[in-house]
Amino acid sequence: MIRRAAACAAALAAVAAAGPAAAQGFEVERIRVEGLERIAEGTVFNYLPIEPGETVGSEEIAEAIRELYDSGFFRDIELQREAGTLIVELQERPSIARLEFEGNEQIGTDKLRQALEGVGLAEGQIFNRAQLSQIERELRRQYFAQGKYDVSVESTVSPLERNRVAIRIDIEEGPVAEIREIHLVGNEVFSDSRLRGVFELRSRRWWAPWSSRHRYSRDRLANDLESLRSYYLDRGYLNFSVTSTNVSISPDRRDVYITVNVAEGEQYTVDAVDVRGDLVVPPEELRALIEVEPGELYARNRVNAGSQAIRERLAEEGYAFSNVRVRRQVDERAKTVKLTYQVAPGERVYVRQINITGNQRTQDAVIRRELRQLEGAPLSSEALERSRTRLNRLGFFSTVNIETPRVPGEDDRVDVNVSVQERMTGQLQAGIGYGDVQGFLVNFSISQDNLVGTGDRLSLTVNNSEVNTVYDVSYTDRYHSLEGVSQTLSAGYRETRARQADLADYDLDAAYGAVEYSVPVTEVDRLAARLRFEQLTIRERSGTPARIEAFIDEEGERFDTLQPRLSWRRDTRDRGVFPTSGARQSLSLEGTLPGADQEFYKLSYRHQRYWPLPWLGERTSLSLEGELAYGGGFGDTEQLPFFENYYAGGVRTVRGYRGNYLGPRDANDGGQPMGGNAQVLASAQLLIPPTPEAQSVRLGPFIDAGQVYDTEIDYAEFAERFGEEPVPKGLDRIDLGELRVAAGVSLIWMSPVGPLTFSLAEPLNETARDQTETFQFSLGAQF
Structure with a gap:
């Protein structure tokens, strides 16, 4: 209103200056614009409602001035008549050449620029001082909302050449109240x-x-x-x-x-619960989804949870846009509430087509085979969620978004738009690392998880550490058959220097090749069968203990074996790296076929479970893990061969205890670990991101427990043959009282070269014979 009044006053002044001729009207033969610096004449004529040939009077002059003022480009306008020429004298508003901020910490400069640009205050725009005052008030309001009541916002406008200004906004935020x-x-x-x-x-x-x-x-x-x-x-x-x-x-x-x-009011109880409406799903099934029961206290969260559960159930049947309302009939005298869930499923929705975008390398077929929502089928929220989870677990994509826009003009049709953002699936790694067990290592590996967009995996590894030298190549065809059966072919060669891992003094060479097939049973379960051929050679050294020398004398130093393996795996985790919910279980049985040079079997079960703890921080979770393993000989082999024994202790099993040193040890060999045929491990750990944005780092406290047993050893016979019994005693049977426990804090970083783990741990029940380590770490790629 102020600007409009000013424009009218200016118009009247201009009319008075134009003299009686303007009041009586005159014919405009030409129009001349004066005073422009940056703005083109064409812009002025676009806003000027007068054209040559028209007869104008005081009303037309006033209207012209108002239109030019309303453009916002000019701060002073004057119209004059010179014979048949209408002279438009203009003084432009200055433009903003620079916009600077000082003192803003709570609100970033980019956010301030973006917000001010939305209201027309930006570099290159026309400067309006009244608008600047309004923005200062808005900035103060924003800081007040964040609890900074002592904020000071002051603006300085400095004129520059060519009718430009520089604006500096000084902010003193002050402390948060x-x-x-x-x-x-x-x-x-x-x-x-x-x-x-x-x-x-x-x-x-x-x-x-x-x-x-x-x-x-x-x-x-x-x-x-x-x-x-x-x-x-x-x-x-x-x-x-x-x-x-x-x-x-x-x-x-x-x-x-x-x-x-x-x-506060008074408490109300639930009198009755009913489900009504167009029940396309059996009512007893919908009623079972409602947690609230008659006689219980009214609880809004549980009442609303029932509505959401019904909507999700209807969405599974294709009713994607259902409406579930809860009618509450309140009896004020009895202080009771009758709940009626009114169900309106709407039209059943079908999928017209599935569109995939964002996959530059990955073939469409690789994505479509993971989708559980089909074209032409009813839209199912459960199928969409399973599809999203399966795509996330592939590891090919950093983000997966699924949208279901309605088809224009059709209430019962939607399209499914799957958009992905691909991540780098190929890795070329080379480096030097160190581990608490393997010592220094030099590694090289090249892998491609999504080979030329087919979803197949190829990897080649060369690893040389103080303990192992490994050459390995493997290829996985994830969809060897249309039913999702995968095939993995692998071959390799490994040299092991056991003494470098604090074991007995011997070397072990192994050449191997394997083929494995994995069959999906359900969405989360897979069965796998593997057949592995291995040629194993044991080489004695000067310090090889008598028990291994005796084994070589009796059994030989070279073994050719076929080793079948059957396994079951169930994975319900929400993601592969640092999951926050779900579980992973595996059960496996492996060994050799009857008639092999060494006949043995190994049975193991592992269970990991995760619970989100949002009250401790976003993406914080509790991890509980347990593992049981047992092996033995059969046929002509009396016990599990020593080179197949289990070992525990160290950063990957029981932190706080020296690597491989839990379980029986050979007193004749300076107390070196012997391992055993049975293993019990357990761990509980909080996984906490150090910052909300941290994706690849977790730290937190933990408790580990574990032990290795040898239930096939005869202490007396061992002492008779080799001169002294193994230590410590009591590990010839599985006794949970012998578990070793440690507590501490760990840091895990999924670095570009592999997982890096650091731990500080304090053993809680060590004995004088136990070997302990407070600080342990493992750096470099893991093999």
């Missing part, structure tokens, strides 16, 4: 301390100097009030309300006092 007290009024059922526990905001605590919960924010207070309301509604207080909220600021604007007035 701290909450001194949260006072609750009107609560009788629950204590102040209990209700304050619902709030994210709280007064400062001396024992949590890193916390920001004492910093006031208007948005956080609004969230806390809703949490307070939910707390009461979830406990039956149907009529609870926050009657008023008062936030007072100290004179220095640094302390905040919050008073919340509440009306």
Whole structure:
């Protein structure tokens, strides 16, 4: 209104200056524009509602001035007549040459520029001082919402040549106002301390100097009030309300006092629960999805969870746009609520077509074979979620998005748009590392998880450490058959220097080749069968202990074996690396065929489970892991060959104890580990990202437990043959009382060269004979 009034006043002044001729009207023969510096004449004529040949008077002149002012380009406009020429004298508003910010930390410069550009204040735009004042007020409001009431925002406008200005906005943010007290009024059922526990905001605590919960924010207070309301509604207080909220600021604007007035009301119980409407799913099935039962306290969260569960169930049947409303009939005298779930499934929705975008290398067929939603079939939320999970588990994509837009003009048809963002699936690694067991290592590996976009995997590895020299090549055809049966072919050669791993002094050479087939049984279960041929050679050294020399004398030093392996795996994790929910289980039986040079079997079971702990931080999880393994001989072989024994201790099994040193040890060989035919391992660990953005790092406390047993050893016979019994005693049977336990903290980093693990651990029940290590680490690629 101010600008409009100014324009009218200017128009009247211009008319008066034009003289009586303007008032009486005159014919415009030509129009001349003066005073332009940056703006083109054509722009002026676009806004000027007068053309040559027209007869204009005071009304037309006033309208022309208003139109030019409304363009926002000019700060002064004057129209003059010179004979038949209309002279338009203009003074342009300056343009913004530079826009600078000083002192802003809470709100980044890029965000400020983006926000101001949205309201027309940006470099290259026309400068409007009134608009700048409005923006200053808005900036203060934004800081007030974040609890910074002592903020100061000042703008400096500096003129530049060619009718330009430079704007600098100086911001003194000041400290965030701290909450001194949260006072609750009107609560009788629950204590102040209990209700304050619902709030994210709280007064400062001396024992949590890193916390920001004492910093006031208007948005956080609004969230806390809703949490307070939910707390009461979830406990039956149907009529609870926050009657008023008062936030007072100290004179220095640094302390905040919050008073919340509440009306609790009375508790209500559920009288009856019913499901009605167009029930395309059997009503008893829908009723089973509702957790609330008659006689229980009314709980809004459980009531709403029932609605969501019904919608999800209908979505599985193709009713993607169903509506489930809960009608509440309240009996104020009896303080009861009757709940009626009114189901409106809507039209059943079918998929017209599936569109895939973003796959530059990966073939469409590789993606489509993982999809469980089919074209022409009813849209199923369960099938879509399974499809997303399967694509994520491939490891080919950094992001997977699935959208279901409706087909224009058709209420019962949707398209499924699958968009992916590919990640690098090929790796070329070369480097030097160190591990607490394998020592120094030099490694080279080249792998491609998505070979030329087919989804197949090819890898070639060369590894040379103090313990092992390994050459290995493998190829996996993930869809060897249309049913999803995978085939893996592998071959390699390995040299092992056991003494370098703190084992007995001998060398072991192995050449091998294997073929494995893996068959999907369900969405999360697979059965696998592998047949491996291995040619094994044991080489004695000067320090080879008598027990191994005796084995070579009796059994020979070279063994050719066929080793079948059957396994079952179940994987319900949400992701492959640092999962936060789900579990992974595996059960395997392997060994040799009857008649082999060495006849043995090995049975193992492993279980890992993850629980999300969002209250400790986003992507924080608890991991529990256990493993049981047992092996033995059969036929002419009395016990598990020593080179197939289990070992424990070290950063990958029981941290805090020296690598491989749990279990029986050979007293004749300086106490070197012998391993055993049975192994028990357990671990519990918190996986905490150090920052919310950290994707590849986790740290947290842990507790490990484990032991290795040899149930086939005869201590007396061993002493008779080799002069002394193994140590420590008591490990010739599985005794959980012999488990060794340690606690500590670990750091895991999924680096470009492989997983890096560091741990600080303290053994909790070690004996004098145990070998312990407080700090352990493993660096470099793992093989």
